[in-house]
Each structure stands twice: as C-alpha cells, then as structure tokens.
Amino acid sequence: MSNxxxxxxxNVDPVHSSVGFVARHLVAAKVRGNFTDFTGxxxxxxxxxxxxxxxxxxxxxxxxxxxxxxxxxKSADFLDQENYPTLTLKSTKITPKSGDKYELVADLxxxxxxxxxxxLLEYLGTGPSMAPGVDVTAFEVTxxxxxxxxxxxxxxxxxxxxxxxxxxxxIEIAVEAHHAA
Numbered sequence: 001m002s003n004x005x006x007x008x009x010x011n012v013d014p015v016h017s018s019v020g021f022v023a024r025h026l027v028a029a030k031v032r033g034n035f036t037d038f039t040g041x042x043x044x045x046x047x048x049x050x051x052x053x054x055x056x057x058x059x060x061x062x063x064x065x066x067x068x069x070x071x072x073x074k075s076a077d078f079l080d081q082e083n084y085p086t087l088t089l090k091s092t093k094i095t096p097k098s099g100d101k102y103e104l105v106a107d108l109x110x111x112x113x114x115x116x117x118x119x120l121l122e123y124l125g126t127g128p129s130m131a132p133g134v135d136v137t138a139f140e141v142t143x144x145x146x147x148x149x150x151x152x153x154x155x156x157x158x159x160x161x162x163x164x165x166x167x168x169x170x171i172e173i174a175v176e177a178h179h180a181a
Contacts, residue, residue: 004051005044005099005126005137010177012040012055013136017175019057020160020177023147024166031069035087037061042139042177048102053091053121078152084111090114100124106143119143119171134178141173 019035040055059081062073074081089169093105096121104121124138146167147153 003125004048004123005181007044007046009180010042010044010137011040011180012038013176013178014038016136017177018173020174022170022172024120031064033062033064033070033073034062035059036062040175040177041180042137042175048094048096051091051094053089053094053106054088057087059087066121073074078147080111095120098118107152108145111152113150115145115149116146117143117171129176129178137179139173139175139177139179141171141175143171145169145171 014037017040019038020032021034022030022032024030027165035057037058037060038055039138040053042115043052045051057076059079062079065069068073073079076083079087086110089106091104091106093103095103100123102123104119104120106119108117119141120143122140124140126133126135126137129136147169148167
C-alpha cells in the first residue's frame with residue numbers, strides 16, 4: 001500500500017495549484033490554458049477507497065494568454081459562462097493502480113451536463129511548506145475528455161474540412177493542499 005497522507009480534510013491551495021487544459025488548434029498546434037479561480041477539498045479516509053475529491057472552477061477565469069480567444073471560450077460556443085458560471089468535479093470512486101498512482105473516477109459537470117470521467121491521480125508526497133509547522137500534500141491529476149460530451153459543439157472548420165479546434169481536451173491538474181485546521 002502506498003504511503004498516503006494522514007486521514008483528514010485537505011484544502012486545495014489555489015496559489016500553489018493549477019488547473020490546466022490543452023486542445024489541438026488548426027490540426028497540429030496545441031493551445032494550453034488554465035482556470036485561475038477554483039476551490040477544492042480532498043478528504044483522505046482510512047483507505048484510498050474511502051477518500052474523495054471535490055472541486056469547483058469559475059468559467060470566467062479561463063485564460064489562454066489571448067484575450068480574443070478567452071472571450072470566445074467564455075461564449076455560448078464553448079463554456080457559456082453566462083448560463084453556466086461554474087464547472088464542478090466530484091469523485092465517485094478511487095482505486096489503487098501501482099505505487100502512488102490511482103484511478104480517479106469523477107462526475108465532471110460542464111455547461112450543466114454531468115458525465116463520469118476517469119483520471120490518473122498520482123500522490124507526490126507530503127512535506128514541510130514555507131509556513132512554519134504546516135505540511136503540504138501534493139497530487140497530480142491527468143485525463144482527457146471529449147468536449148462534445150459536455151455540449152461544447154463548436155464545429156468551425158477549415159477549407160480542407162479540418163476542425164479549427166480538436167474534440168479531445170487534455171486535463172492537467174497539479175495540487176498542493178494543506179490539512180484543514
């Protein structure tokens with residue numbers, strides 16, 4: 001059995017965490033982006049199977065370092081932030097794989113549509129933080145979704161029929177969390 005953090009509730013530190021994504025653009029290029037406004041809670045139980053993860057992200061905080069593209073991603077073509085301001089993730093099952101790697105199955109809600117998604121979760125360890133007497137616990141979560149599963153059906157195409165934006169979106173989450181006081 002892997003060395004898990006002590007049982008308890010851990011709050012995600014948004015200053016030292018990131019929620020990122022990557023999607024293909026114009027066949028070959030990759031566009032990377034982040035959500036900058038998010039919260040999360042990790043509950044470690046007496047076993048990994050009794051542990052859980054919950055998170056919420058604000059659609060308005062999406063950024064790709066391009067103001068015009070960010071505006072389009074917030075529009076009804078993509079996240080439709082006016083009608084669906086929050087994206088959520090709630091784990092339904094966590095199972096050990098090998099070493100410090102786990103399979104995380106979570107209900108992901110985007111644009112009001114909830115679908116189960118399977119992620120790879122890796123526990124990176126626990127150690128002292130910059131604040132005296134406070135430990136930090138770190139995880140990485142990776143996976144892939146098909147944006148069409150969540151009603152993101154923008155179908156811009158080029159003259160040759162290639163999609164402007166790929167259907168597959170990679171998810172890359174790096175988390176530092178502190179034991180809740």
